[in-house]
Amino acid sequence: MRILGIDPGSRVTGFGVIDIDGQNRSYIASGCIRTPGGELAVRIKSILRGIAEVIETYKPDVAAVEIVFVNVNPQSTLMLGQARGAAMSALVLADLPIGEYTALQVKQAVVGNGHADKDQVSQMVQRMLRLNGAPQSDAADALAVALTHAQHDSGAMKQLASQGLTIKRGRLA
Template sequence: MLVLGVDPGAGATGYGIVARSDGLLQAVDYGSIITTPRDSFPSRLQQIFSRLAELIHRYQPEWAAIESLIFAKNAQSAFKLGQVRGVAILAAAQSGLAIAEYTPLQIKSAVTGYGAAGKGQVQQMVQSLLDLKEPIRSTDAADALAVAICHHHSARLLHLLKGGER
């Protein structure tokens, strides 16, 4: 199963594509979609949408796993983040992907076993779980990979609970 994980952000939207093969998770691609505040917000949304659509077209994942919004520092930030999430959901839906949404607590718990883990702990566990030789420089990319890992763990658990094979 191939999963596109998305960590939405107006300035930087992280993405991570994770495959499961023979029970092992592997990072296929990851990075950040960087936009600049000099561009209009609609232009920034279009850049995020286009890049996600391109990644979906290139890798053909079955699922998009997207971090959900829990809180924001202010209403303006929450609205912008919600719009970025909407663009990510639209890119996935238009491509026919199944979509799952996870809270930061669910993601951190799935990756580190501790829902209040810090960014550094998440980055280290993502690197370990995916057996990456180099540290992940972008926290947005690490968070997106964590979202994809969370979905792999959740999908596997649901499959087992429904009586699937190990």
């Protein structure tokens, strides 16, 4: 299965593509879609087109997107939500199934600690995918989102879900 992970941002949207074969996780690609300054509409168009190009190039089977957190600044939160909406639109137009994860879920899945910092997430992504160097911050976050989806989409998670169980805060619920 090929997973496209996305870390949305109004200025920089990270993406990461990994392949999953059983327990094996392979790095395929990662990078950033940088939007031009100026009007929000131009940024939205840039994100939509950039994600569409990534989908066309790497042909993922499924996508995973980080859920927007509520920021202290409502205007920033709104802009981030609109950027996320543009990325989601590109995924929906490509008929991709989408998993959505909070930053806490991503950190818990990748590092084992929901309060891990960006450096810890980046280091674990580098280790898990056996990368020679650390990816750019937004790309590392996107790869972490993809890895989270791989973990949540595993057979064990499906089996738990079929029994009406989930994992919350690292515990069976």
